[in-house]
Amino acid sequence: MCTLKPLLVLLHIFLAQAVRFTGKPKNVQQFEGQTTRLKCILGDFDKDKHTVSWMKGETRLSRQNVVTATDMRISVYLDDLPYVGAYTYLLIISDLVLEDEGGYHCQIDQISTISSGIAYLTVLQVPSSEYPKCTKSANSYVVGLPVQLTCVSVLISPPVDLNWNRHGSPISSMSTQTETRDGLVYEIYTFTAKKTDNDDTFMCQQRTDVLSYTQNCTIQNLNIQYRPEVKIQHTSAIFAGSDSILFCQSFAIPPVTVFRWTFTPVFDANEYIADGQVLTLIKPSMARNATRITCSAENNIGISTDTMTLHITEELRRDNNIQKDGNDFKYLPETKGNNMDIFGKGNPGISLYVVIIIIVLVVIIVVVVVIIPVYYHCFCKTRTATDNSGREIYQPTVFYDTRDRTSGLYDRSLPHLPSTGHYGHWRHSFASQVPEDLDQQGYMYIEERNGQNTL
Structure with a gap:
């Protein structure tokens, strides 16, 4: 009786060692929310004598056909194959979540535990259609101040790749910063606002290994504001005694709200009319020469000015070859040439013009008076003949x-x-x-x- 017990133990060990797993279960990748299957294949297995379980790490999920875990998404099936002692042990997990990711293996509990080897389950996550999201730190920016654009997506596995581009060209990663918090990933692009950035469009592209296409979001019509750029313009020379118009040209975002004109030395109120951007000088005199005129333009961002020095030219009025300057009248020697005949050297342009007109008139007269009658007489008039006596x-x-x-x-x-x-x-x-x-x-x-x- 004492010798029989050791023999039974040896037999039990032999039978336990005969049970085996034929191959390691395969790794599986599956999308979040879908159903996945893990499978072990057993050899020389007797389900009446052996117990097999699915394990995730050290946590037991099942025993034979019974699920021991509290998760209702898990089910197991132990099915025999058309070979003696061959079985498949199937683990099914539905509605996958990211927490399901990890290593799974089958285990036979005997005196010495037999393990199948680990199959790794990877849960692939697809970003929601609401991502990526593009946001900006303000509705408008002032030139010289920082602009911050943020691209947001969900933190998933495998992780998404976010990239900013401008005018169709990618922005260097040296200019961006990546942050993760509260289950989201942020790609932040910061730069200093310039006038050329106004109305620009920026795009954030999202790529992931689980999708063959990119998802995008855009920020359009970036509003860059700046104080006015001012330039005083006038189209012609300023003559003494004649009204002149000056224009205060400005470029600004937002538009200029106030224009101001100032003079050094100060003008009297009856010497000018200021109407917004337009300044009318009323018959300025030579005494106002070298006056400094300043235009100031103001918008919500600031004020800019431009100053010009007034250069007044003494007006020359020609009337019957007389120069009139106030109440003084002088004959102009240089106007003598202007009284020359139109064919003289004093008016070469007018002489040439008159000559051309005369030539054209002569040609028309020749055609009408000479050529047409001759043509009619030669080709159109009926010819006559005479007899020996000269009679027609x-x-x-x-x-x-x-x-x-x-x-x-x-x-x-x-x-x-x-x-x-x-x-x-x-x-x-x-x-x-x-x-x-x-x-x-x-x-x-x-x-x-x-x-x-x-x-």
């Missing part, structure tokens, strides 16, 4: 009109045949016009039939 013989105009006709309306355009009074089937027609001074007209008709002519 009138030559009538003769024409020959060939018509190949059989019958129809076209024959009726000719008179009736003298013999029958009916319209004939004329083959050719001949007409002769007699002199116009005769009271009667005569016609000669010739009808050609079978090579014979009939008058």
Whole structure:
């Protein structure tokens, strides 16, 4: 009896060692929210003598066909294969969540535990369609101050890759900063506002290994504000005694709300009219020469100014070759040349213009008076002939009109045949016009039939 017990122990050990797993279960990747399956294959397994379980780390999930975990998403199936002692042990997890990710293995509990080896479950997460989200730190920015643009997405596995680009070109990662907090990932792009950034569009692209396409968000029409840029403009010289207009040109975002004009030394109120950007100088005198005029433009961001020095030119008024300056009148020697004849050297431009007009008129007169009558006389007038005594013989105009006709309306355009009074089937027609001074007209008709002519 004492020798039998050790033999039973040895037999039990032998049977336990005979149970085995045929191969390691495979690693699995599956998307979050879907269902995954893990499978072990057993050999020489007797379910009446052996117990197999699914384990996640040190946590037991099942025993045989019974789920021991409290998670209702888990189910197990122990099915035999068409081989003696061969079984499959299947673990099914539905509605996967990120916490399901980890290592799983099968285990047979005997005197010496037998393990299948670890299969790793990877839960793939897809970012929600609401991501990425693009935000900016303010609705508008002032030139010279920092601009902060943020691209936000969910912190998932595998992690998403966020990148900013501008004008279709990626922005260097040296200019961005990545942060993770509260289950979200932030890609922050910070730069200093410039006027050229106004109305620019920035795009954040999101990439992930689980999707073959990118998801984007954009920030459009960036509002960059700056104080006015001012420049005083005037289109022509400023003459003494003549009204002049100056314009205060400005560029600003937001638009200029106030324009101010100032003078050094100060102008009297009746010497100018200031209407916003437009300044009208009313008949400035030479005494106002070298006056400094300043335009100030103001918007919500600040004030800018531009100053110009007034240069007044003494006005020259020419009336009957007299220079008028106030109440003084002087004859201008240099205007003598202006009284020269239009063909003189003093007015070369006018002389050339008049010469061209005269040439054109002469050509028109020659054409109308000479060429047209000659052409008519040579080609249009009827020619005359004389006999031996020198008497003029009138030559009538003769024409020959060939018509190949059989019958129809076209024959009726000719008179009736003298013999029958009916319209004939004329083959050719001949007409002769007699002199116009005769009271009667005569016609000669010739009808050609079978090579014979009939008058």
